[in-house]
Amino acid sequence: MRPWVAAILYAVLGAITFVVCFPLLWAISTSLKPKDEIFRWPPTLIPENVTFESYRQLLFGSGVASAPGAGTPPSDFFLQWFANSVIVSVGSTAISITVATLAAYSLTRFRFWGQRAVPYVAILGYMVPSVIFVFPMFLTMVALDLTDTLLSLILGYVCITLPFCLWLMWAFFRGVPIEIEEAALVDGASRLQVFRQIVLPVAMPGIIAASIFSLIVSWNDYLFGRVFMNSMENLPLTVGVMHFFDGTHVDWGLMMASSVLMTLPMAILFGFMQRHLVAGFGAGAVKG
Amino acid sequence: MTDVVVRGLSKSFGSNQVLKALDLTVPSRQFVTLLGPSGCGKTTLLRLVAGLETATAGEIRFGDRRVDRLPPGERNIAMVFQSYALYPTMDVARNIGYGLEVRGTPKAERQEKIGAVAKVLEIGHLLLRKPKQLSGGQRQRVALGRAMSRRPDIFLMDEPLSNLDAKLRATMRGELRRFHLDLGTTTVYVTHDQLEAMTMSDLVVVMNEGVVQQIGTPEEVYGRPANLFVAGFIGTPPMNLIPAKVRDGVLTVAGAPLRVPLPPGAPADVVVGVRPQDVTMARPGDPDTIPGKVWMVELIGSERLIEVEIAPKVRVTAEVRASHRAALDDVVAVRPDPAHLHIFDPATGAVVSTTAP
Numbered sequence: 001m002r003p004w005v006a007a008i009l010y011a012v013l014g015a016i017t018f019v020v021c022f023p024l025l026w027a028i029s030t031s032l033k034p035k036d037e038i039f040r041w042p043p044t045l046i047p048e049n050v051t052f053e054s055y056r057q058l059l060f061g062s063g064v065a066s067a068p069g070a071g072t073p074p075s076d077f078f079l080q081w082f083a084n085s086v087i088v089s090v091g092s093t094a095i096s097i098t099v100a101t102l103a104a105y106s107l108t109r110f111r112f113w114g115q116r117a118v119p120y121v122a123i124l125g126y127m128v129p130s131v132i133f134v135f136p137m138f139l140t141m142v143a144l145d146l147t148d149t150l151l152s153l154i155l156g157y158v159c160i161t162l163p164f165c166l167w168l169m170w171a172f173f174r175g176v177p178i179e180i181e182e183a184a185l186v187d188g189a190s191r192l193q194v195f196r197q198i199v200l201p202v203a204m205p206g207i208i209a210a211s212i213f214s215l216i217v218s219w220n221d222y223l224f225g226r227v228f229m230n231s232m233e234n235l236p237l238t239v240g241v242m243h244f245f246d247g248t249h250v251d252w253g254l255m256m257a258s259s260v261l262m263t264l265p266m267a268i269l270f271g272f273m274q275r276h277l278v279a280g281f282g283a284g285a286v287k288g
Numbered sequence: 289m290t291d292v293v294v295r296g297l298s299k300s301f302g303s304n305q306v307l308k309a310l311d312l313t314v315p316s317r318q319f320v321t322l323l324g325p326s327g328c329g330k331t332t333l334l335r336l337v338a339g340l341e342t343a344t345a346g347e348i349r350f351g352d353r354r355v356d357r358l359p360p361g362e363r364n365i366a367m368v369f370q371s372y373a374l375y376p377t378m379d380v381a382r383n384i385g386y387g388l389e390v391r392g393t394p395k396a397e398r399q400e401k402i403g404a405v406a407k408v409l410e411i412g413h414l415l416l417r418k419p420k421q422l423s424g425g426q427r428q429r430v431a432l433g434r435a436m437s438r439r440p441d442i443f444l445m446d447e448p449l450s451n452l453d454a455k456l457r458a459t460m461r462g463e464l465r466r467f468h469l470d471l472g473t474t475t476v477y478v479t480h481d482q483l484e485a486m487t488m489s490d491l492v493v494v495m496n497e498g499v500v501q502q503i504g505t506p507e508e509v510y511g512r513p514a515n516l517f518v519a520g521f522i523g524t525p526p527m528n529l530i531p532a533k534v535r536d537g538v539l540t541v542a543g544a545p546l547r548v549p550l551p552p553g554a555p556a557d558v559v560v561g562v563r564p565q566d567v568t569m570a571r572p573g574d575p576d577t578i579p580g581k582v583w584m585v586e587l588i589g590s591e592r593l594i595e596v597e598i599a600p601k602v603r604v605t606a607e608v609r610a611s612h613r614a615a616l617d618d619v620v621a622v623r624p625d626p627a628h629l630h631i632f633d634p635a636t637g638a639v640v641s642t643t644a645p
Binding site for chain 1: 339369371
């Protein structure tokens, strides 16, 4: 490539990267500014006075004793919301991956009626916008007396993530040659040993890719949390942080610090696992 | 040591019957090759013996033990797959020792056996590598090592050399044969490559359309084919199969009489089989020759193939010395060696008589 072409290319890519990353950079910057600097004009990207007050307030509490008649400040619920989000994301991902892996394996290895249609019907189900079935699901949760419980969110997220996880794992298992399983059977392994010792290690990139997908979807969901939950202590992070906006004023410092803390776990996870994510999606693309 | 006895074995996939009431005995310690074209049922037969498919009817015995209801792991067999089927996440040592591992063999004993096998196959330096870090030939050896490590009663091999290049295939043919002679384990080997079958086997089982066509030594299936299919399938270049007539006890090919002893009751229409090596070039008008015109000439190294058209769309190939010159459309004659003629009944395909020794 000629140097000037490379220079233009890098300039364009750099500009795109900056535009894409700007909201995150702005959130980090705002979260580290004192309140008076947040609204100063002209705005500053790099804080003049760095403060960790918003983070301290979220992680260690506001230290404000509730006045009679006044509720606990929303920021004091942050760790609870964080824990809720972890529980529902990990819980729904564990269920989705377990069910999707076993179902996809049976779809590729055993013969039964409707076997070919299942993955396609599943992916079709995934394409239906979740806003269409969130209210019927809410009514179901009411009937089951599960509203305002973490279990209702876990079940809701399973409904969104399972079809795609199933399709991804199905595409992955189709690429795993059946001969290696037959070789293990001839070697004397039981079906369970074959699945555990031969198939699962081979399918690990697919499982990791599906897990990351499921974690991100359930971690970032707002709609289900908004509809299913109502008590402050049961909210997931995405819904909880909206309480930093009280109708008249927004605490941008807390809001941005929450955003950064919410992004952090997924960013770390993604950083560690992105190699597997690409391999997982690649396997589906080639064989699917 | 164990023989393999197959009786009345049938296998259907839906309405497609792949094996048709097949009978076969693989004698103990022998290297037996199942040879046939794609779709003839040879791999299905091997998979039934391995326990990877369930028979529709019939039985399989290893010695006096009936095995057709046993899972593969309880048959004490080892199988080498066409794709090698190595476990991709395990290193070579664990690949070789996996069969011992699932059978609960103590680690020290396992290591010892893996080491011994690796030494024989000269793959000791590869033990810590993963399959994807190996060449095709090395993978083939590891697959063989995995089969050898358990000292099975029977080796089953499904076209194990077909993914190798020609040179390596030739080397591995010799090595496989050598291992068999050293170990003496009953081996069933599937291939569509007749060169492999001829060079490695004690017995060749020629199959077509789910039926055994002939069982014999490589010399027998080559020299005395039982029917038209075997005659046409075995041998490169293939045997000439020429339509002919029997009139008053005389064999007539394309109008030319050939002095060949015929059995009493030979059908009026027959097919004469003669290998290109047993056809010589002659001058038109010579006795016991068939006249024709040169249709194609091919040099195949030390020999030359001359295809002579003796009647419309009927050609006879002669394999002659490379020094023999012939030009297209030359008027010539071919002389089939009367001592190497095979007469077949075209209605049944079966051999009627043969003059071959």
